[in-house]
Every structure is written in C-alpha cells, then in structure tokens.
Amino acid sequence: MARSTEGARLAVLIDADNAGAQHLERLLVEIAKYGTASVRRAYGDWTSTQLGKWKDALLAHSVQPIQQFSYTTGKNATDSALIIDAMDLLHAGNLDGFCLVSSDSDFTRLAARIREQGLTAYGFGERKTPKPFVAACDAFIYVENLAPPVAPAKAATTAAKPALKPDKTLDRLLAEAVDVAAGDDGWANLGTVGSNLSKLAPDFDSRTWGYGKLKDLMQAHRDYEVKSRSAGEGKNPSAHVRHK
Template sequence: MDSENAAKLAVLIDADNAQSSVVEDLLAEVAKYGTAHVKRAYGDWTGTSLKGWKEQLLTQSIQPIQQFAYTTGKNATDAAMVIDAMDLLYTGRFDGFCLVSSDSDFTRLAARIRESGLTVYGFGERKTPKPFVSACDKFIYIENLSYSKSPATPADTSLRPAPTASVAKLKADTALVSQLRNAVEAASDDDGWAPLANVGHIITKQRPDFDSRNYGYAKLSDLMTATTLFELDRRSPGDGKQAVIYARDKRRQGG
C-alpha cells in the first residue's frame, strides 16, 4: 500500500474488553487497511486489572485515556470511547475507524460512522454479538491474529486460531461453498474467471466476519485451493506490476 495514499485510520481500543497480548498482532493487521494516525486505549488505569496493558501502551505508542469507574456495573469506558469517536469523526480527517471490543454496546457507533461514509473495521473475540459484527464493514476475530510467532501462554488459550479444515470438511460446508461460488460468479467475466480481490470484496460485503483464517488458511487463495472446487490462475500484467490471481469454478471448465 502506498503510504501517501493509505487510508487514515483512528484505532480506539476498549481495554476493559480486550487482551493486551494481542496488541502487536492487532496493529499489524490494522496496517493492512491503512495508517493508524490515532491510537487510543480506554480504561481505568488507576486499578490493577489493566496492569498488562501498560508495557504495550509504551511499546506501541498508544495513548491511554483515563476513565474512572464511577458506578459499579456501569461501563463509563464505553461512553468515553463513543464521545471521542464522534469528536474524531467530526474533524473530517479520517477515512476509517478501527473499533476494538467484543461488546455489543458499540453497534450503534459503528453504524453511525458508516452512515457518514467512513469504513469501520471491528476487532473482537468470537463471542462478539452478531449485531456489532454486522454493523462493521469488516470484522476481524482476534483469534485469527494469533497465527503467531510465539506459543500461546495458558492465559491466551482461548485465543488460539482455528485449526486447518480438511478438504472433506470444506466441501461439506454448503454455506461456504455456495458463498464462494456465488461470489466468483458475480465477479466473473464471460469465461468465468474472476479477480480474487473482487471475490473477497463481494463476500465481505455479505459477511463482514468472513475470513479464510476462520478455516485455518492464511489467504483466500489458500482456502479456495484447499476446497479443490476452483481453478486459480496467477497472471502478471507486466511493467513490474504485482501479479493478479483469478479464480474460476471448475464446473465452468470447457464451458
């Protein structure tokens, strides 16, 4: 991605509702979609519950936003994060927001930001309620960020990535097969070939939380190859430009 033309993103983290151990991988994922011009984490930093976050704040240059828990059972952090998000939205300086939380309280915030024409990337655990997932343009499960460099500690066992699904299991997943085939068909030319990037965009519009890593594959091309239902063709446009991958349903062979 051209750094000069990269999307300007604001990353807002609900530290009360996210684990500090995923921050490095999370910011690496954010970098795929643009440049984080604002990085803020919200919580009550006077207590001990966020102790693990403090080193990450310094290392990753994340600004801590102090929010005292005024009343037991009420989440003041959510309100502070929503207010800041709206203030940042009104500046008109950003192309998108990354909301890091597994809390459905941010559903309306995500919808409101999208109403203003900005892109919303959600990050949360698999337990995240569907309304929040659906309110985002794209939703990335935290567990998928752990393909990792270091073995998971006991505290992180719940965040281990999905195991690699077998060919038989992929083929038996009728919803997945239908989704892939429909997207390829929608993006295809007269010969049935579809740019893989377009296929991915179509699927994400229908299912914000779609991710090849949900099935144990790092890339969409790997997942589609694993199903054995599609042909993949890597084409080089020349002039030093990056090769483009195309996909075609094998049922179209000879068509």
C-alpha cells in the same frame, strides 16, 4: 477482507475492559494493512488492578491510556467515553476510518454512524462478538486469527495446510461471490471475488479456515479451480477462479 487503503488515517480506539493486552502488537500489525494508526487510545479505569497487563503494552506501542472511572456498578462508563471521543474525532474531519477494538455490542450504532459519515469502520474482537456489531462494520477481524509469526526454524514443519473440512456457510459464501464476479466464460477475477466476500460477510477471513490467503483457500476447496489468466491483450495475468 476489506480493501487496503494506502495512506488512510485511522483512529484506533480500544475498549481495554473488553480486549486483551496480549493481542495489541499483532493487532497494530494487522491495522497497518489498512492505513496509518494516527490516533491510538485505550479506554478503561487504569486505577484498577484488572488492567495491569496493559501498562507495558501501551508504552511499547505508543497508545494513549484514557482514564475513565467506573462511577456506578453495572454501568459501563468506558463505552460512553470511547463513543463520545469517537464522535468528536468523526466530526473533526481529519480521519479516513476507525478501528474499534472490542467484543461488545454496545459499539454497533457507533460503527454504523461512522459508515453513514462515509468513513470506514473496522472492528476487532473475539469470536464471541455479537453479530450485530460484526455486521455494522465494513470489515471485522477476529483476534484469534492474528496468530504470531512463525519462526524460520519452524516454518518447514508448519508448511502443510490443514485439510479443508466441509462447511455449508463457507460453500454458500464462495458460491455467491464467484457467481457474481464470473464472466460469460465462468472465470472470476480473484480480487473481485475477495471484494464480494467482504460485502457478503464483513468477518470473512481465509485465516478462519487455516489459510493465509484467499487464493490458497480456493485452491484447497474441492469445488473450485484456480489459475493465472490475462484479462486481455497487453494486460498482466492475474489469479482467476471458476467452479469445476
């Protein structure tokens, strides 16, 4: 996952034609980890009954609906409107990053352009999102991982984590991230490992494998040992990981 940037000003731009209203609340909670959603806009043809479910969600979370008529069948005018607004916001120079909410590959170049400008591009979409768009973002979060909070009464029954099944892709990513961060003694700071994982795979998220934190995922993996270690005299201990 990408690092949290306290106080960062973010623009949340939602392709309502290609995103579900049911995810909005959890989406904004997730975005709050990375900064403040200073700009909140949702694009679509609001005269269409297909976007009816968005109305209450937009009002509840102070998201501005941007009207874009579908002028021609088969042409996505909503994407164009979102991209034009994003470029205006980008050149205004008042933001630190963008949250692009869509599963549409049409925003691949926009995400890349945001990064070229030195700002952070966060993507949010379904697992069906094309890989080029995912790769163009600094971090990409799958909305399927934004599970609703567990009710206190049910917390005890859901405490047990699922068994971690063999996964070649996960094994490769973890091995590369740990190897690059490891010192001469083989131990790697878990925070550095997390940063490496974000660079290797923008869509890496321990929640994909059923674990809320990277530490829990590493502890569950058969190939790794996790313990708290001090980086030096007088320094507070922190989580470290190494190959068994």
